[in-house]
Amino acid sequence: MLGTLARYLRILGYDTLYPEESRDAELLFLAYTQGRVLLTRDTRMGTRISPNIFVLKSAVPEEQLKRVVEKFKLKRGENLFTRCLECNTSLVKVVKKEVKGKVPPYVFKSHNKFAKCPKCKKYYWTGTHMKRMKERVKRWEEWMG
Numbered sequence: 001m002l003g004t005l006a007r008y009l010r011i012l013g014y015d016t017l018y019p020e021e022s023r024d025a026e027l028l029f030l031a032y033t034q035g036r037v038l039l040t041r042d043t044r045m046g047t048r049i050s051p052n053i054f055v056l057k058s059a060v061p062e063e064q065l066k067r068v069v070e071k072f073k074l075k076r077g078e079n080l081f082t083r084c085l086e087c088n089t090s091l092v093k094v095v096k097k098e099v100k101g102k103v104p105p106y107v108f109k110s111h112n113k114f115a116k117c118p119k120c121k122k123y124y125w126t127g128t129h130m131k132r133m134k135e136r137v138k139r140w141e142e143w144m145g
């Protein structure tokens with residue numbers, strides 16, 4: 001239910017797991033053992049008193065993000081765009097010649113900076129999508145200290 005929020009947090013560089021189909025107990029175990037906060041929309045979970053659980057009421061991803069930013073005092077950081085949006089892995093920079101034939105030709109021609117997810121092998125570059133995303137991030141950063 002919080003997939004979009006997970007992607008937003010990854011854009012900001014926060015280490016964000018998004019386990020599919022996990023049972024409550026497993027999620028709580030993960031949160032405790034790895035020092036994570038469990039974000040949920042499940043109000044049943046919220047009845048457990050724990051600093052590791054934060055229940056979000058809104059169904060709107062940007063509103064959820066605002067609540068998380070305020071609650072955990074997230075700061076604007078240097079880790080922007082350093083994680084894979086799909087799998088949370090830290091991206092590694094790759095030299096341009098490595099991406100030849102692996103990204104669309106027009107992207108190869110018009111970009112010089114590329115990064116790769118070592119886990120799911122997805123390539124990233126500063127494209128137009130990124131430009132729109134940057135505007136969005138700018139708005140998010142206004143909520144941050």
Ligand SMILES: [Zn+2]
Pocket residue numbers: 084085086087088089117118119120121122
């Ligand atoms: Zn990945």
